[in-house]
Amino acid sequence: MRRRLIVMLVACTVIFGGVLGFQAFVGQMMRKAMASAPPPVQTVSTAQAEMLDWQPTLHAVGTLRAVSGTDLSAEVSGIVDEIHFESGDDVRSGQLLVSLRSGIDVARLREAQAAVDLARLDFQRNRELAPKGLVSQATLDAAETQLRSTEAQLKQQQEGVRRTSIRAPFGGRIGLRVVDVGQYLNAGTRIATLQALDQLLVDFFLPQRDLGLLSPRQQVTVAVDAWPGELFKGEVIAIDSRVDAQTRNVAVRARIDNPAHRLLPGMYVSVTVAAGASLRHVTLPQTAIVYNSFGDSVYLVEGSGDRLLARQVFVQVGPTRGDQVAILSGVAAGATVVSAGQIKLQDGAPVRINNTVQPPNNPAPNPPDEPGRRK
Template sequence: MITRRMVIMLIVAGVIFGGIIAFLIGRGIMIRHFIASMGQPPQTVSTTVVGMEEWDPTLKAVGTLKAEKGTDIAPQLAGIVAEIPFQSDSDVKAGDLLLRLADADDVANLNALKASAELSRLTYERNKELVRTRAVSQAALDTATANLKSAQAQVAAQQALVNKKQIRAPFDGHVGIRLVDLGQYLTPGQKVTTLQALDPIYVDFSLAQQNVRLAAVGQAVTITTDAYPGMTFAGKVVALDPKLDPQTRNVAVRAELSNPERKLLPGMFASVAIAVGDTEKRLTLPQTAITYNPYGETIFLIVKGQPDAEGKTPLTAQQKFVKTGETRGDQVAIVEGLKEGDTVVTSGQLKLKNGTPVLINNEVKLPNSPAPTPQDQ
């Protein structure tokens, strides 16, 4: 049974609880108003001034190095290795003997056939003289002629067999590691070593369909490779395929590079740049200044805000869309959206939104080189 005293206690508790809630709500509103009156705290960023720089228009591609002449040395016939005159990792001349298979039986047969051919030649010469005096018939001379040609053909066939057991360098080049040993049995096509002509050397790469009109034989090419950081190698375009690959819509291109020190080796991966126009002036920014999004590229521009009560003009960030062009090293060309002299944020963009006050600190210089090179730290 609820008494009068209990009702009074419930009313008092409700009044106290409601007062506490009202106090907390009022305090929260006061805090929000206080924070709002203070404004956004400034964010520290680094900046750069947009400037014009000389820019060489280029096409970029990735390619693979290929020897001007290159082949894997392998026998046509099976046999036992009898001689390996070359040394691993050495230069050879065209015609140098690289490997000889055991050929004693073949050479003996060749000598026998040569003796038979010589006898056929003597018989032919004798009948040729006798037919003039009618000592032998024309039929005998014809038979001697046929026998001579048959014997010579057998000698040629046996000589070809002997030659197949002697592998010679097809061109001047550099041989690799020897992969076989004396006395080893080789099967047809088994690799003995590799032979590569390294100077000059080719780089093969592809260009997209929309860039085909920009490529031509004779254009200057420079390549870089991870094998030699900071080094560039110059060459020129020597050939373009007369058709595009129907699967990729790319055209194959080949450039030739001088390689006297043989630093470049077949099979290496290379980054290729083709000069496709005259030097021109372009607005440039460090690539760190650009924020790449699915809906476009943006930057944060530094602009002057409204003067405060003390008459000071704060700096604020303003997000802006830009259109970017080619890249080179740490830099990117700006096609639209900026003008020379604009100040752009290069780091600290994640803390910014439109209207955020900023403090500029450029004590640390961010990379902005057209041709950066790795630095050992």
């Protein structure tokens, strides 16, 4: 019995050993076959390396303000008698906007005018009689003083009447009216806001290291989320005379043309300043770069026809703009570079080009429209 059991165990061991040995042999043969087989052809997208102009730029965020803007208010207290504008109107300089009740002031003005007329007649009469010795010099001097006094009072009353008429100090667009006819206004109470919109100012800050790149009359472009895809142009008009000791930033002011009145004071904008002369760089889509701690690289496509190979080369990358990156060394203009599909590649791998779908390559891309956003 024991002998039969031993024979069975030996037989089982031999059988299992044979199976394992056969599997090991098959695996070894498969590895040899795979090692000797050519690598699979990988499908990639490619882009042409182009020599393009790069304008060095400075970027900041800023706030728009009007060249001329103010809150309209009355110089004197009074009751609103008439309103001569509607909210949102475009008005010209000197246009009458609000009339305060002025009956008493007008009556006082007429009284002052009558006093001036009387004083002038008295002075003229005394001036004719003085050479004849019929009035003394003191009487003539008193008449002249009285005339000057009444004329001063007349000017004071004229100024009082003038202040009851509130006029536009400059041309622009009226905001929302906040007063009504019959309302009593204290001096200084806001009536509406008035903003000149043909040109706007944008104030922004840049770090002190950029001072050497700044100068008046540099070109500026402004982008605002209210008008996606549109750029508004202007120029730098002033640089602050000091650097903020807390932030080490310098304030810069630019003037922006706004002929269509699309921009409004108070808007938050993105500012781009053209700094210095333009440079030329070999340019690729950013997706073409394989970033690694030991060095950045790209895959060049070499060969012709169906025999295309990917060759990995190390590059020195420069500044970026939008979807593009400047290549300072490693790639020549005109080279064909893999722009998508690098994760599947190794140096010398065969490739097939399919450019049906291309990665983005826009120097100034705009974010996609959000659902419900005006187009």
